[in-house]
Amino acid sequence: MSKPKVYIETSVISYLTARPSNDLRTAANQVATTDWWDGRRNQFEVFVSSFVVAEASKGHPEAATRRLDAIARIPKLEATEEVRALGLALVAEGALPSQAEIDAYHIAIAAVNAVDYLLTWNCSHIANASLRSKIETVCRSHGVEPPIICTPTELMED
Secondary structure, eight states: OOOOEEEEOHHHHHHHHSOOOSSHHHHHHHHHHHHHHHHTGGGSEEEEEHHHHHHHTSSSHHHHHHHHHHHTTSOEEOOOHHHHHHHHHHHHTTSSOGGGHHHHHHHHHHHHTTOSEEEOOOTTTTSOHHHHHHHHHHHHHTTOOOOEEEOTTTTSOO
């Protein structure tokens, strides 16, 4: 039996590799991310994309290096024309705001590649309950099944 597939969005890598935070919520998310990474990741087939690599490359050089090192050996899903079209549709059809185009591409690449889960801490535009039904509707209207969008905390249990 094959392992479920997980697309790891950039915010997860950022929480995984960031210096410990003094903010309680951020610190809790960092711990949950590390727990998932160390304890559950091997139960899944994990993927990132060129979008994750591009985002992880930005910012402070030392932090970028830590992020890129964390994903160096993770297979990358291809950003095809179908991914581009779905990403644009997610914005054009109102599932995500125009300023969240890169977030739309994260969702699109996971959906087009039939990934089971999209793992994220981006609760503004990706793991957002008020956007979920719109995201799912757009994906399905374009012939793909949306991934289950969740945080590392939500993907901890069997």
